[in-house]
Amino acid sequence: MCIFEESDDYMIGKAQKHITCATCKARKDSLFCTFKDDDLDNLDQVKSCNFIKKGQSLFLEGGIPRGVYCINEGKIKIFTRGEEGKEQIIHLAKQGEVVGFRAMFSGDPYVVSAETLEESSVCFIAKNDFLDLIDTNTILRDGILKELSTELAERASFVTNMSQKSVRERLASILLILNNIYADEYINLSREDLANFVGTATETLIRLLKDFKDDRVIKTHVRKIEILDTNLLESIAGL
Amino acid sequence: MCIFEESDDYMIGKAQKHITCATCKARKDSLFCTFKDDDLDNLDQVKSCNFIKKGQSLFLEGGIPRGVYCINEGKIKIFTRGEEGKEQIIHLAKQGEVVGFRAMFSGDPYVVSAETLEESSVCFIAKNDFLDLIDTNTILRDGILKELSTELAERASFVTNMSQKSVRERLASILLILNNIYADEYINLSREDLANFVGTATETLIRLLKDFKDDRVIKTHVRKIEILDTNLLESIAGL
DNA sequence: TCAAAAATATGACCTTAGTCATACTACAAA
DNA sequence: TTTGTAGTATGACTAAGGTCATATTTTTGA
Known part of the structure; x- marks a missing residue:
């Protein structure tokens, strides 16, 4: 291992x-x-x-x-x-x-x-x-x-984020963090890893990603995630 | 201040x-x-x-x-x-x-x-x-x-506890921690502080304390909390 | 290239725990 | 003592999000 x-x-x-x-x-x-x-x-x-x-x-x-x-x-x-x-x-x-x-x-x-x-x-x-x-x-x-x-x-x-923020807010925060880590490439994490970072169930995470897609906040390239609107993400995250 | x-x-x-x-x-x-x-x-x-x-x-x-x-x-x-x-x-x-x-x-x-x-x-x-x-x-x-x-x-x-454990489990964990901190005296925290430690609403915390009282896990002396059964608390906490 | 497996997606359902309203209790100040 | 205030407690309601079942898509490996 x-x-x-x-x-x-x-x-x-x-x-x-x-x-x-x-x-x-x-x-x-x-x-x-x-x-x-x-x-x-x-x-x-x-x-x-x-x-x-x-x-x-x-x-x-x-x-x-x-x-x-x-x-x-x-x-x-x-x-x-x-x-x-x-x-x-x-x-x-x-x-x-x-x-x-x-x-x-x-x-x-x-x-x-x-x-x-x-x-x-x-x-x-x-x-x-x-x-x-x-x-x-x-x-x-x-x-x-x-x-x-x-x-x-x-x-x-x-x-504090874990205890006080909604899953939706936490996902937005984490996506912003990942956007920096993955700098000039698309975010490349499995849905499960992403869920385990946000601290939620994989199904919930997928549903929220869909919402974000519908709202033109992100775009998915199969598993990879492209951030379209960081300002919107920041406001969703409550920053 | x-x-x-x-x-x-x-x-x-x-x-x-x-x-x-x-x-x-x-x-x-x-x-x-x-x-x-x-x-x-x-x-x-x-x-x-x-x-x-x-x-x-x-x-x-x-x-x-x-x-x-x-x-x-x-x-x-x-x-x-x-x-x-x-x-x-x-x-x-x-x-x-x-x-x-x-x-x-x-x-x-x-x-x-x-x-x-x-x-x-x-x-x-x-x-x-x-x-x-x-x-x-x-x-x-x-x-x-x-x-x-x-x-x-x-x-x-x-x-990890915040993201994966229920409020009930977290309360049990926190009570065990407080039991060590307050050593030979009763736990002496406001319900609000306790809720803010567990990461929940004050009302939810009070309801859970009541459950614990009913189950003889704790005893309250007005605001102070006496731990009656640490073994039970550990099993509730999932330890 | 195809089959199997893994990952992703969606629906239905239900539990947990948050919110709001209100009542009760303890304690401090007048 | 009385009264106000902060803290504690309880009920009713609701929404967020978890679970389980199942379908679909993508990837892997023979």
């Missing part, structure tokens, strides 16, 4: 052509954007690069954290499962994001799972190497603190 | 008899539990002690963070407001907890508000002093990272 748990040496097997941090186009948006030549050389030494198929897990809820994953290319969903096993997507990570670093500090197993939504290229940095980086690089450390704080703030408003 | 914003010098006015960190009984449960004599002396120098009436704000959503608040005695609700102004309580902090430190790192205004639920004794540490402590004390720094990580994990499951 989880490719990084296939063997004791979790870096074996899927390693692909090495991506050099110094020239990595995703790095400018990442926690490592301030790294200088020396830091980059060091990072290059300790990391491994992996090419991961769609639908593979990077790590699973309950698993033991071994390191962090830096996304070079592709999209990763971060989710928990409720009692009945239903997924709740908490976050959708794209290139440049580092996922799984929260678990480096808590000392506990993962409380979320991470799975690729499309073919992805992901670099792995082992826990000790990552913690060493933080000890020796105060800018990185401050970046981590800031990132954790920002996510905590986002999650507070996520809770 | 917010006592710390009454004047430019936010430490003036409400300062009360100084609580010595070295003898503070709440400290053993706090981020500062590992502090040695020197650290404690330093902390004593930079902090101010305040006695705060029930229903006062420590800080408000949208306000500029000035420092952190260490709870010596009392309980503080941390909440956001949705579009219609309805509160969603995110966390309920008790003695020993440090509130507001997330905002020290994000560089943004507060995204939550903090308000006392009862008469409280709270120490204030200004932002720069707090950041200095973190720079010079790696144990504190690691404690902060761990605390942020743990809260982030808790909040992920909060989101």
Whole structure:
């Protein structure tokens, strides 16, 4: 299931052509954007690069954290499962994001799972190497603190939206978020994943998408979703 | 409204008899539990002690963070407001907890508000002093990272509970949490606050409390709530 | 290219929980 | 004590959205 748990040496097997941090186009948006030549050389030494198929897990809820994953290319969903096993997507990570670093500090197993939504290229940095980086690089450390704080703030408003907004409003909000994540391409998520992000039943989500289509807010290209009117979406979301 | 914003010098006015960190009984449960004599002396120098009436704000959503608040005695609700102004309580902090430190790192205004639920004794540490402590004390720094990580994990499951559990299940979960926070005393929250924690309407909450009373799960002493059967609550919560 | 499986879509129905109106109770102030 | 006010409680009604059944379309793989 989880490719990084296939063997004791979790870096074996899927390693692909090495991506050099110094020239990595995703790095400018990442926690490592301030790294200088020396830091980059060091990072290059300790990391491994992996090419991961769609639908593979990077790590699973309950698993033991071994390191962090830096996304070079592709999209990763971060989710928990409720009692009945239903997924709740908490976050959708794209290139440049580092996922799984929260678990480096808590000392506990993962409380979320991470799975690729499309073919992805992901670099792995082992826990000790990552913690060493933080000890020796105060800018990185401050970046981590800031990132954790920002996510905590986002999650507070996520809770509030979940408890106070209607499914229709939440769908509008999520579509706006996805529109940014998918930047210049159409949103490409299954109806089920989208429902699990909004926190609703798949049937309800499909019905609402139809309403949005009728109202010319979105257009669908089979499974892909094109956003036609962000202003209207914002007003539906109550922003 | 917010006592710390009454004047430019936010430490003036409400300062009360100084609580010595070295003898503070709440400290053993706090981020500062590992502090040695020197650290404690330093902390004593930079902090101010305040006695705060029930229903006062420590800080408000949208306000500029000035420092952190260490709870010596009392309980503080941390909440956001949705579009219609309805509160969603995110966390309920008790003695020993440090509130507001997330905002020290994000560089943004507060995204939550903090308000006392009862008469409280709270120490204030200004932002720069707090950041200095973190720079010079790696144990504190690691404690902060761990605390942020743990809260982030808790909040992920909060989101999932909100989206997948019924109000009845959520109420049971929240009552169990409150039972720990209120330890050896009865839960003492208004029906409205409780509803805002569970994320429901006050009327719905009252109806469910009645069901729980009928089922001998809880007993009410006017507004206070006594938990009679934690096992039953756990099974209702779906744990 | 075709069959099977998976994903998407739609209808019918019903439960949960929100809203509004109103009544009751506890507590604080005069 | 009385009275006002805020908090608590209950009833009636309604709408949002979940579930289950089934149909249709798209994708996958032999």
